[in-house]
Amino acid sequence: MTRNTTLIGITVALSLSATAQAALAFPKDGFGNHSANKTVSQKQPALSGTVAELYKNKNTLNKKKVAVRGKVVKVATGIMGKNWVHLRDGSGSAKKRTNDLTVTTRALPNEGSTVTAVGILHKDRDFGAGYKYELIIEDAELQP
Template sequence: MKLLQSVLALMLFLFGINATAQDPHTDSGLRKGIVQEVLQVSSYTYLNVLEDGEKKWIAVPTIEAKLGEIYYYKGGMAMPNFQSTELNRTFDSVLFLGSITSAEAINVDSGMVDPDAPKEDVVPAKQPTLDQLELNIEAVEGGIRIATLFENPQQYAGKSIKVVGEVTKFTPSIMGKNWVHFQDGTSYEGAYDLMITTQEILAVGDVVVFEGVIALDKDFGAGYFYKVILEEGVILD
């Protein structure tokens, strides 16, 4: 019996389970994951975590993570049968998160990230939005501003252009494409949000230069209609 108790105690220790106390962070509504595997791609870190005795895949904007580390998170968007072109792998499901945080960066009383925690303990992230942002993004040589594009769409129809901006929303793997809402701080008659389709993986808040072909009055069906859209977007270094 003593041997069985010792083995059970060892298993609880190895899996980070405290048999005598509840985790105050999970009590506050946060979810806890223990890192089992780490996969890095250009803009994301995929983590296979142990959560409540089950393994699952989550993805967050790039971080440095190690096996055995414990992270906490809320929310997220689950993507079933998610195909990663960079990893050449299809996951049964991946939960995409804006951020995760370590135990040291959490206020136990509120269950939220402690603003006074050391910056290295917190993974900062912007939240997706379709609202117009106040941005001050410098133009790139040879690039087109979003306001100019919306003002003179016929001039660029069917042509390849460059545009610099910030990712305000990212939706992966719909109709074989990733969908990016993109702003650069300019607008024309209320139009400021450029839709981009791409195979690139990005995070909200990324500021990049895209090159792609402009199409007009594009109807993908199922309510996906765009007067102006940049297709086959690739990120330029």
């Protein structure tokens, strides 16, 4: 297998033996993505899923980079130096409170727009002053 990788503006072609390829293979997570128990890194590929899937897999996805696409249903600006965005994608249960996901970001999306949020998922986050979340994506980048 040959892989082209760009490092500091220089493209390098990497040829990996079958043994090296096997060493790089990680088991798949609940979304069909390859994953490994590693320290959180912004350079890791995001694990994609629905809002309901993120709630369902919150224990294994805690502190991992994730991506979720949804409609912006609420935006609260400038709280603790961040914008707080609520996303819904039609999955989950309103009764069980698994249909809405809060995302913190520096971006300022319009309510009603559809975005993909990519950031670090955290479960059971308590910021104090009533800001307690079963699940939240922090410091997300929003993509149209």
